Amino acid sequence: NLRSLGVPSWICKYNGKPFLIKRSGVTGHLFRHPSNNVLEYDVTLLPFPYIFKQAMSYLKDHYFKLLLINFAFVIEGRDNSELPECLIGDGLQLCYPDMDNL
Template identity: 50%
Template sequence: DGNIYQQASATPKTWSAPNIFVVTLSLPLESKGNTEELPCLTITAYFAMRPETRQILKQINAPQDDGPPSLPQEKDPRVNAVRLFNEWCEKSPNDPSFQSRFKLIPHVANLSELGVPGWISRWSGKPVLIKRTGKTGFLYKNNNTPDVMEMEISFHPFPWAAKQALELLRKDIFHKVLLTLGFVIEAREEEELPEVLIGLTQLCYPKAESAVLAQDFFLQ
């Protein structure tokens, strides 16, 4: 919503988390050879910060003389997760180990009716850490647009079995799936729990053949 973004941009910030967080997934269309040189399918999701998240950020980043936050952890389980996401946004551009806490959770809701092989279906709902900064995970932040941050997940360097699964799904099943993609920052300390989704998106019966070619999109 443009109005929400405009209002958010007018709010003085004392935190690092962006008002707009973008996640891009680059999926190779074939499993053989150097897939980085082959065509790929790109899925892009845009997430706008909710007002309640912004309010938590205001409170946990308030100056000390303003008193303690009014949303303590025991009353709102989101506080620790919001604090962790803000720390991730602050440290990840210069700290690969912190960036590697980013997790993707794929889930296919209608697996039972699709006849997906067990070696593929067992991965549904299991989190995947994007650990290889500069290989499978790329974080982009432009100083000209400080309220926007993008995390790109590339499946090109993934093991052959993962790319073979993607190829099979694309050819035979992709247009029949109800695919949900969740994104989480991994908690590693007690004070970072519970883990909370920072974004969730769903693809309903996507048709890869209807995707817009990159050269056509960017030349518009």
């Protein structure tokens, strides 16, 4: 619970809400590794709004060591035939990341 850790409310209101990586080649880059049967998707935060980058920087500096962070992926449905959207998978879990010791 972010509020019990003292995370500011302006950040807490976005907890659990998805964000759209919609500009392929700008905010996200897809790499295929057929020999390993793997897809890699890299996300860059550079094109995101200033307030988002400030929030991420604040969390990194003050709270990341206290957090268990889960990332999951969904492909956006744009037509009724593509709905309901389904979770592709729980792609990544960061357990109390210490960014100072990477």
